[in-house]
Amino acid sequence: MDTIDLIKKISIIDNELVIDWMDGSNSSLYSFWLRDHCQMPESRNIDNGQRLFSVKDLPSDISIEKVYKDELGNVCVIFQPENHLSVFSQEWLRSNCYDLKSHFEDRSEKIKKLWQKNSFETGIPLINYDSINESDTKLSALSSLRDLGFFVITDVPTIEGQVLKVISKMGYTRETNYGALFEVRTEVNPNNLAYTNMGLGSHTDNPYRDPVPTVQLLHCLESSTEGGDSILVDGFKAASILRDENEENFQTLTSNWINYRFTDSKTDLRSRVPMIELNDNHEIIKVRYNNRSIDTIKVPKDKMRSFYMAYRHWSEVIERDELKIQFKLSEGDLLLFDNTRVMHARTKFSKNGRRHLQGAYTDLDGLYSLLNTLEKRSFNG
Numbered sequence: 001m002d003t004i005d006l007i008k009k010i011s012i013i014d015n016e017l018v019i020d021w022m023d024g025s026n027s028s029l030y031s032f033w034l035r036d037h038c039q040m041p042e043s044r045n046i047d048n049g050q051r052l053f054s055v056k057d058l059p060s061d062i063s064i065e066k067v068y069k070d071e072l073g074n075v076c077v078i079f080q081p082e083n084h085l086s087v088f089s090q091e092w093l094r095s096n097c098y099d100l101k102s103h104f105e106d107r108s109e110k111i112k113k114l115w116q117k118n119s120f121e122t123g124i125p126l127i128n129y130d131s132i133n134e135s136d137t138k139l140s141a142l143s144s145l146r147d148l149g150f151f152v153i154t155d156v157p158t159i160e161g162q163v164l165k166v167i168s169k170m171g172y173t174r175e176t177n178y179g180a181l182f183e184v185r186t187e188v189n190p191n192n193l194a195y196t197n198m199g200l201g202s203h204t205d206n207p208y209r210d211p212v213p214t215v216q217l218l219h220c221l222e223s224s225t226e227g228g229d230s231i232l233v234d235g236f237k238a239a240s241i242l243r244d245e246n247e248e249n250f251q252t253l254t255s256n257w258i259n260y261r262f263t264d265s266k267t268d269l270r271s272r273v274p275m276i277e278l279n280d281n282h283e284i285i286k287v288r289y290n291n292r293s294i295d296t297i298k299v300p301k302d303k304m305r306s307f308y309m310a311y312r313h314w315s316e317v318i319e320r321d322e323l324k325i326q327f328k329l330s331e332g333d334l335l336l337f338d339n340t341r342v343m344h345a346r347t348k349f350s351k352n353g354r355r356h357l358q359g360a361y362t363d364l365d366g367l368y369s370l371l372n373t374l375e376k377r378s379f380n381g
């Protein structure tokens, strides 16, 4: 098979491999990085691709002695003092060169489609349970999870425990002190306000856990009350609005961590985490907000005033109507959302009639793993 030539010219400048790409862009790859990413069988296990050496095994004075293209168009690099030959395909170099990519992960705001109320005039992402075993349906649902942070499955059998079966089709249940699943319905002496008929403000679940459950599912088994609508808010959008309106308030919430706590007779869960978490590229990667479970707020004395200004501003942005999408889950609907990004709320509901949801948690890792696998398969035809 002929290799498509992506590279116009290769050269060595200042101990870096310099590539002039056909499309006019340039890359400059550091010798140490290139040697560390050697793809040859002596450097990587041939079956699983895992690295066979540690970076400390490499000489500290690595240099690129020579580069050339072989007859297949691969880029050959000879490193000294090891006299080591590495052969890289042009495709590998193009898709891995670190200087042409401005972001390095799939969980940050950078690759998401941020949304607000008017973003869904043609409807929210829905899939039907009947097609849940089909790869195309899973691919589309999980793409919605990655890009928008949620989707709804309709016509899920209204059988107790079905939420766990849905998880098993895509990932693994994250069990907690609430059990593998939890009941959301009005209870006498509830240990959590979620189990009353009160309205709940926008929140993420369980910020008192570290690590937090990253995906939540809510399966509606019965719905005959007045009210009890579900509300979703894109927490990344809300955080970006906070940043646009007051950069200092935004920075305050990313740099001052707070304590969350949940206790009952058998449990005492505690965490200390920021309300808005950034990655090393200053992009939003997680939000945590739950006014019910914020513990005593402890920040340095000289930061308390600015913290409260920022905290109040943030809680006001979160509750803006123009950010909220509101819908009623019908019997058989199952809502699945990214609990590190999408905040959920519900309106108060009447005591007449019945409202019964079963909830459970899973994690983004397993779901993204499936999504990556499905995307690779669909790309390869």
Ligand SMILES: [Fe+2]
Residues within 6 Å of the ligand: 194, 203, 204, 205, 344
């Ligand atoms: Fe909740």
